[in-house]
Each structure stands twice: as C-alpha cells, then as structure tokens.
Amino acid sequence: MTNSVQFTRSIRSWMDIFMHRSMRGWGRYAKSTGLSMHQVSLMMQLNYRGACGMSEISGRFDVTPAAASQLVDKLVQSGYIQREEDPNDRRAKLLNLTDKGRELIRQGIEERYRWVDQLAEKLNDEERVQISEALDIMRRAAEELEAEPVR
Amino acid sequence: MTNSVQFTRSIRSWMDIFMHRSMRGWGRYAKSTGLSMHQVSLMMQLNYRGACGMSEISGRFDVTPAAASQLVDKLVQSGYIQREEDPNDRRAKLLNLTDKGRELIRQGIEERYRWVDQLAEKLNDEERVQISEALDIMRRAAEELEAEPVR
C-alpha cells in the first residue's frame, strides 16, 4: 500500500496549501464587502443552489428564524437580495439574488479564481492535461461521496 | 489553447467542490470547539508557523493590540496557549501552544483529513498514482507562486 501512503501525503499537503490560501482570500473578500460571513455565505448559496425560503436559511446556518429574518433584512435593504412571496404558499418567502447581488458574488468568485489562473501560468501543456484529468477523477469521486448517506 | 480552457474548467470546478466542503467542515469544527474564528486561526498559525508575539497577531488579524491581547487572554485562560516573556526583549511576549492546544488543533486537522481519506477509498491504484503526481506538480507551482512578490 505504498502508493496509498504516497497519495495521502500528496493530497494532504496540497490541501494544507490550498486551504490556507483560500481562507486568506475568503477572509479578505468578506471584509472588503463589509458583510458578515453568514451574509456572504447566504448569497453564495443563493448563487449556486438557487432560490430558497427563510426556514431553509435558519436550518442551514443553525440559527433561529428570527436571526435568519434579520440576516436577510440587511441584505434586502442593501439591495443584494430580494424577498418575494412564494406563489404556492403565501406564508413562505422566496429569496433571490438581485443583479447587484449577483455581481458582488461574481466578483468574489473571480477573486478566488485568480489564484488558480496564476497557478496555471506556471505549468506547461503536458502538466495541464495531466492535472486536468486527475482533478476530474477527484471531482467524480467527490460527487459520489456527496451522494452517499452521511457518515 | 483548448487544453488551457479545459484545465481552467477542471480546476475551477474542483475548487468549488473542495471549498464548499472545506468551509462546511471548518465551520462545524470551529463551532464545536466553542472558540471564535480568530481564536482557532491563531492556534492554527501557532501550530504551522510556530511562536510569535502580540504585535504579530494584531497585524495578521488586522485588529488593535488591545483586541489581540484580549483574544490571547481567553486562550491562555482556557489553557490552550501560553504567554511567556521574550528573552531578547522583555517588553515582548512569546505565544506558544500548550499540549492541550496542540491536541485540539490536531483533532481539527484530522477532521479535515477524514474527507480526503474517504475520497481515496473511492479510487483505484492507478488513479491514486496519477492524482498524487498531479497534486505534487500543483504544490510545487503553488510554492513558487507564494515565493514571488505579492501582486
């Protein structure tokens, strides 16, 4: 199982570097927006997963409905998201990014991508192909894992 | 430059998955310790970079010296780090992890590694070798990048 050990070592060490780098970038970005962690996260989630309701929010962030309501309020007042009535259930609300919100998130994502683009410049064609293939394999494995029951 | 496009797509998509997963894990861990983000970060940094002084802290986290002092205080009182006098400059302090602190961080790191270990189980030997090589290339590139002047 030597290659298994080698694999573990490689991925862990990559992970350390990547995490460190990402966290730094993320922190800076969140700070630059003037929004809280939760607020940025919420918008990211709206961007990736699409619209959702209030109860969804308080569930995901593990806060009370009241807290969720206030969290959303600020984002609405700042014009980043909008809160509409759910046509299927008039008690419920549907949260969506506004254009302004989408733009803010887009910038955040760009920021995150910049680093890997710089990384790409350091590689030759052959290396890119190799890495690209490797990452696709990992992505598939990750998706399988995600689909499985929690453990 | 088709393979460049392909590379970009692969790495970005991997990044999205990885980030999402890591942030979730990190958040849960930080919460489970009952410590603030900064407190956990500080300990992580002490673990990876070794001892440092107070001014270093307020610089890295971009907070006032007063805030840094209070931040450290709580960790000292909880027994996670210790604050000693710097022998070279008796005004300055040197912060270090205690055994208890080191253990806490070790657990956090383990936690983070668990996911990739599960990922490894999903792969066959050939894939592991391929990925391992690819990651090593990326790691080298990342280290080069880190060494360069900020831009």
Added chain:
DNA sequence: GTATAAAGTTAAGCCCGCTTAACTAAAAAG
C-alpha cells in the same frame, strides 16, 4: 541620563448578531 518610542495591558463603552417571547397571517387537520 533624560526623552522618546515601542510592546502590551486594562478599563469603559459601542455595535452587532443572536436569542427569547409575543405576534400576524396562511395552510392543514379535525
């Protein structure tokens, strides 16, 4: 050797995010 700068600490006060509690409105249950 005095004056100034630097490293940290302490205390008081502010702001912000969270919670609980009380509420409204709509849907589901009976």
Added chain:
DNA sequence: CTTTTTAGTTAAGCGGGCTTAACTTTATAC
C-alpha cells in the same frame, strides 16, 4: 368551520468582540 400547525416578523435584551484612551514597563536615540 373551528383548531392547530407552520412560516415568518418584530421588539427587547444579552453577550462577545472590537475600539479608544490611559497606563506600565522596557528598549532605543541623542
């Protein structure tokens, strides 16, 4: 059709993290 449950909001209050301001102690400048 009444009762109960569900989705969300509003208001009041608490606690934590941060800041400013004043202070002590040690090092550096001249």
